[in-house]
Amino acid sequence: MLRRFQQCVPSCVVQLCRQWPCGLLLWAGTVVVCSAVVPGFADDERVGSAESDARPIGSAWEDSRNPVRVAFGDERLALWSLQVPRAVDVPSSIPADGNAIDAFLQRKLEAAGVVASGEADRRVLLRRVTLDLTGLLPTSAELDVFVGDTQPGAWERQVDRLLASPAYGERQARLWLDVVRYADTNGYERDEFRPTMWKYRDYVIRAFNADKPFDQFVREQLAGDELVAGDPQTEQDRDALLATGYLRLGQWDSTAAIFQEEARLQAELQADLTNTTAAAFLGLTMSCCQCHDHKYDPLTQADHYRLRAFFASLKYADQLTVSTMAERQEIDSANAPVATEINALETRLKSDGLSESERGELEGQVSTLRGRLRSYDRALGVRDSVDSIPATCVLSQGDVGAPGAEVQPGFPALYWPGDAVIGRSAAGGSGRRLALAEWIVSAENPWTARVLVNRLWQQHFGVGLVSTANDFGHTGARPEQQDLLDWLAQDFVRGGWSVKRMHRLMLTSLAYRRVVDVAGTGVADAENVLWGRQTLRRMDAETLRDCLLQATGQLQAASGGAPRWPEVAEDLRHAQPAILEAEEGKDDGRMQGWYAERGGETRVRSVYLVRKRCLPIPFLQVFDLPDSAASCARRDETIVAPQAIMLLNSPETISCVEALSGELLAGESEVPEWQGPVILSAFRRILLREPAADEWEAARLLLQRVLEARGESERRHAVAELCRALLNSNEFVFVD
Numbered sequence: 001m002l003r004r005f006q007q008c009v010p011s012c013v014v015q016l017c018r019q020w021p022c023g024l025l026l027w028a029g030t031v032v033v034c035s036a037v038v039p040g041f042a043d044d045e046r047v048g049s050a051e052s053d054a055r056p057i058g059s060a061w062e063d064s065r066n067p068v069r070v071a072f073g074d075e076r077l078a079l080w081s082l083q084v085p086r087a088v089d090v091p092s093s094i095p096a097d098g099n100a101i102d103a104f105l106q107r108k109l110e111a112a113g114v115v116a117s118g119e120a121d122r123r124v125l126l127r128r129v130t131l132d133l134t135g136l137l138p139t140s141a142e143l144d145v146f147v148g149d150t151q152p153g154a155w156e157r158q159v160d161r162l163l164a165s166p167a168y169g170e171r172q173a174r175l176w177l178d179v180v181r182y183a184d185t186n187g188y189e190r191d192e193f194r195p196t197m198w199k200y201r202d203y204v205i206r207a208f209n210a211d212k213p214f215d216q217f218v219r220e221q222l223a224g225d226e227l228v229a230g231d232p233q234t235e236q237d238r239d240a241l242l243a244t245g246y247l248r249l250g251q252w253d254s255t256a257a258i259f260q261e262e263a264r265l266q267a268e269l270q271a272d273l274t275n276t277t278a279a280a281f282l283g284l285t286m287s288c289c290q291c292h293d294h295k296y297d298p299l300t301q302a303d304h305y306r307l308r309a310f311f312a313s314l315k316y317a318d319q320l321t322v323s324t325m326a327e328r329q330e331i332d333s334a335n336a337p338v339a340t341e342i343n344a345l346e347t348r349l350k351s352d353g354l355s356e357s358e359r360g361e362l363e364g365q366v367s368t369l370r371g372r373l374r375s376y377d378r379a380l381g382v383r384d385s386v387d388s389i390p391a392t393c394v395l396s397q398g399d400v401g402a403p404g405a406e407v408q409p410g411f412p413a414l415y416w417p418g419d420a421v422i423g424r425s426a427a428g429g430s431g432r433r434l435a436l437a438e439w440i441v442s443a444e445n446p447w448t449a450r451v452l453v454n455r456l457w458q459q460h461f462g463v464g465l466v467s468t469a470n471d472f473g474h475t476g477a478r479p480e481q482q483d484l485l486d487w488l489a490q491d492f493v494r495g496g497w498s499v500k501r502m503h504r505l506m507l508t509s510l511a512y513r514r515v516v517d518v519a520g521t522g523v524a525d526a527e528n529v530l531w532g533r534q535t536l537r538r539m540d541a542e543t544l545r546d547c548l549l550q551a552t553g554q555l556q557a558a559s560g561g562a563p564r565w566p567e568v569a570e571d572l573r574h575a576q577p578a579i580l581e582a583e584e585g586k587d588d589g590r591m592q593g594w595y596a597e598r599g600g601e602t603r604v605r606s607v608y609l610v611r612k613r614c615l616p617i618p619f620l621q622v623f624d625l626p627d628s629a630a631s632c633a634r635r636d637e638t639i640v641a642p643q644a645i646m647l648l649n650s651p652e653t654i655s656c657v658e659a660l661s662g663e664l665l666a667g668e669s670e671v672p673e674w675q676g677p678v679i680l681s682a683f684r685r686i687l688l689r690e691p692a693a694d695e696w697e698a699a700r701l702l703l704q705r706v707l708e709a710r711g712e713s714e715r716r717h718a719v720a721e722l723c724r725a726l727l728n729s730n731e732f733v734f735v736d
Contacts, residue, residue, distance in 0.1 A: 060298060060414040068298045068414040076298040080479070081283070081472035082414065084446045085486035098510040100491075104484040105511055105531050114524045116532040120515045122147050124736060126158060127688060128534075129507060131735050132460055133159075134167035135174065135543045135605075136550055140684055159507045163500050166559075167605075169209030172499070174542055174607045175459060176204055178635065179280045179470075180221075180246055183611040183628040184563050187251030190578050191614040193591040195562070199322070199379045200245025201607070202560040207239070213497040214452055215441035218281060221246035222440070223433040225383050226425035233325045241322050244381040247273060247314060251613070251629060254590070267400040274308040279631045281440050282447040283454075283472035284412075291398035297473040298414045302394055306410035309392035310420075310436040313385045313429070320381035331374045342369050384429030411439055441497075447472060449489035453502060457488075458634060460506050462535030463528075470633035480529040516736045537735045538637045541623035542606035545652065548727060549603055551686045552656035553663055558604035565595045565610050566602040566617060567651075576614050622646045647728050654720075657727065660685065661719035675703055678719055686726040 060068040060077055068076070091103040098106075109116055120128070126146050130138040138146075146158055162168060182201060186192045207217055219227065224240035232238040250272040256265035271290055278286035288294050289304045323331065345366050349359065393403035408419040409432055420439070425431040440448050451472065458464035465485045468476035479485045488502070495501045506512055516536045525532050539547065549555035558564075573594050574580045582593030594615065602609065609617060616625050622642050626632035647653055664678050664685075679699045683691045691699060699722055706718035726732060 057417040059417075063417075066413065066417050067300055067302065068417075071293055071300055072298060076296070076474065077414070079298070079474055080482060081450065082298070082446060084444065085450060085489045087490070088483050088487040090487065095510055099505065099508060100487070101484065101506065101509040102511055104481060104487065108481065108530050109532050112525065112530055114530055114532045116510075117514045117517065117534075119510070119513045120534070120736075123688060124515070125155070125513055128735055129159065129512075130162060131539070131543060131547075132507075133162040133171060133503065134165055135171035135546055136167055137547050137688065140688065143688055155513070156504075156508055159504055163503060166209060169205040169207075170605055170607050171543075172208040173201065173204040175455070176208070177201065177607075178626055178632040179455070180249055181276060181628045181631050182249055183613050185610075185612045185614070186254060187613040187629065188253040188255070190254050190587075190590060190592050191576075191612060192254060193593075193595075193610075193612075194248075194380060195591070196379045197245065197248070198561065198563050199242050200249070203239055203242040203245065205560065205607075207243075208499065211498055211500040214492075214499055215497045217243075218441050218448070219434070219437040220244075222277070222437040223425070223429075225381065226427050226429040226431065226434040229427040231321045231325070231328070232323070235324060238322045238324055241320055241381050242379055244320075245379065247311075247382045248316065248380045250276070263400050267395070270308050270311050271304075271398070273311055274304060276631050277436075278307065279470040279633070281451065282445075283451040283466075283470055283476075284447065285471050285473055285475075291395075294473075296475050299412060302405075302407055303410075303412050305392055305394045305407045306413070306419075307436075309407055309409040310432045312392050312409075313389045313432050314382045315385050317381050317383045319378045320383070321376050322379045322381075323376040328376055331376060335373050338369055338372050342366055345369070384425070384427075384433070386424070386428065386430050389430060389432075409435070415444075443493070449492050449497075450485055452499075453488040453492050454485065456499070456502055456506060460503075460512055461531065462537045464634075468633065470631055481531070534736075538639065539623075539733055539735060540635055541620040541625045544623055544647075544733065545606050545619055547732075548647075548653065548656055551727070551732075552660035552723070553685075554603050554656050554659055555605070556601075556603045558608050560608070563610035564602045564604055564608055565597050567596045567598070568594055568615065568618065572615060572618065578614060619646060619650055619652050644728060647733075648724060653724065653727065657720040657723040658716070660723050661716045664719055664723075665716055674715070675700055679703075679722070682719070682723055682726060686723065687729070687731055 057063055057065050057067075060066040060074070063069065090100040091107045093106065094100065094103040095106055106116075119125075123143060126138045126143055130136060130142075146154060149157070182197075184194055184197050186194065207220075220240045220243035224243040227240045228237045232241055250269050252269070253261075253265050256262050271287075275287035275290070278284040284299070285294070285297065286299065286304050286307060288297070289299045289301045291301070293300045321328075345362050348354075349362050349366070354362070391406045392408075393406050396402035396404055409422060410416065410419050420435055422431045422435045425434045439445060450466075451469070454464040454466050455469055458469055465479045465481050465488075466472060466477050488505075491505070492498075492502050511531050512534070514532070514534045516534045528535060546555065573583070578587070578592040579594050581587050582591070587593065594612070606617075606620065609620075611628055613628055623646075624636040624638055626635055660682075664681050665674070679696060680690060682699070683689060683695070702722055702725065703718045706721050707714060710717060
């Protein structure tokens, strides 16, 4: 490892590494990982003398003094995810029209005697990939183009088109916001609204649309403020500061000060941030060792607090300036003449002899002018402290009232038992969180790249190569295709941490394009661990709502901004004491209420709807909307009766089908044979195909029975009932 290190850093730095072999050092303004004790290196690359007890403690694999070896012996060290991804050769036999992914999968399929399913038809494929990448349905025009494209590369062109769509960032952001437990409110009993939290959500959307390298995405969220000195100068600086909204997503108890529980709250915030960071970026269940050594994995209680210590220096900034230099200059220029007028009027107000009416008029003019003054853009974020950083102590049983030994920032001791070596950041901060971010994306870290590519695989195949996306430990699932996972992780890093590039690799594989199931495949590989077929999936809550709006022509364009508040029934609002208190005017302006908007303003993509912790939007909640109190690795996909009732009878569905029925009947109401064109249009809009003969007859009978019961004048209601039936079909709700 040191040989490779010496190729890119001066010899003096390498010599420093030999003195601190288990940490980080700052070289040329960059935090560099120096971990010369990773197992698998040659003996002459290791640091320290085997004969000297004073030598630095090595990894758990090679040093019996390592805290993990002391605590658990060597029984926990055989875990697959602890080893850095190995260099893996792609099998030589890549199937025609496939790629390296298929070569890995085909080798295991052949060894197991499983015949993979064939390729799905173009309608199924375009619907599948459009839902996967954008969370929306393809249009009929897009489907016609794809079906009619007979030139080589037709599929790749569709994938590239969707990756370039602004809707891609909205879809990808929704998945990431699950992982980091995003919400627009504080939580706890008051659950106050955070008016600027949405700026982090919009940052995530921009980052994915721009294909920001994932390693930079990590740095900005964990330490964006340590990358920017002072107020932002550029758009890049602004995004780095907005990214620190990640560090503010935890629940905040505004009553803690009332009950003198600030210490308890701070401990909970830091524990939550530590546990979320470990799960989201590393696939580690660090929460399990908050009170004691981990029950199964090679992690000690001290590991939790060493990781927590990286966050000890952060300070909350509720009014973080995020306007760029150009924006601040423009605002200052616009404010200057207004400020001059205000000063002149205030000077007149100080003069003697003004009548009450004159004074009142001048004060009114001053108030009006002050309303014209523009402010810099502000957001929730953090800043870093250098002086008086609170000590981080191991808490006995996790009790903030029982502090034990103090610990310094450090990484999991099984690899890196020493304290992290940290230098001040270029922005003047302590460098703690930047050091953590650099370690997370370092080549020696065995988890990060694997965790991210596994999340992308889960997105496109329904289940990850590791089915427990937030748990790569002993109680998590083991990958049946570890060679493929390791190769993907290494390829991801080689490709510059490009998320879009990894999407494209997965989507252009034969494995992705397979049908859901064919006779025989399911029997031979019932759990589909060999990926011989695609996985049938139900749409998630937001995708279902968005597609309902889209298919019925009700989806309104939106491009970020403050969250929208749809109407919610009074009984649900008043079941929350904080909301009831606000509606009675007793919340002292704390914004505990529900601020519903009327009309089409809320018929936007669901990622732009408010996420209030104490009251999830009912339509979304019934379709397994996750709790935003903790990181969600993978959403549940339940199939329960309330879902059908919601999709049949909710106000959202009723208003959508009524609007669509009016549109379908427009121009057909005076035609004697109106049913045929309407049935055809309904199937094309909702299911993206024409009805089969039996479906045609069933639709005709439905219309006929409604008209017989309600009269010929009720055509619009009859068509609405047909649309409602199609929207409730498995074909619409599932991704096949």
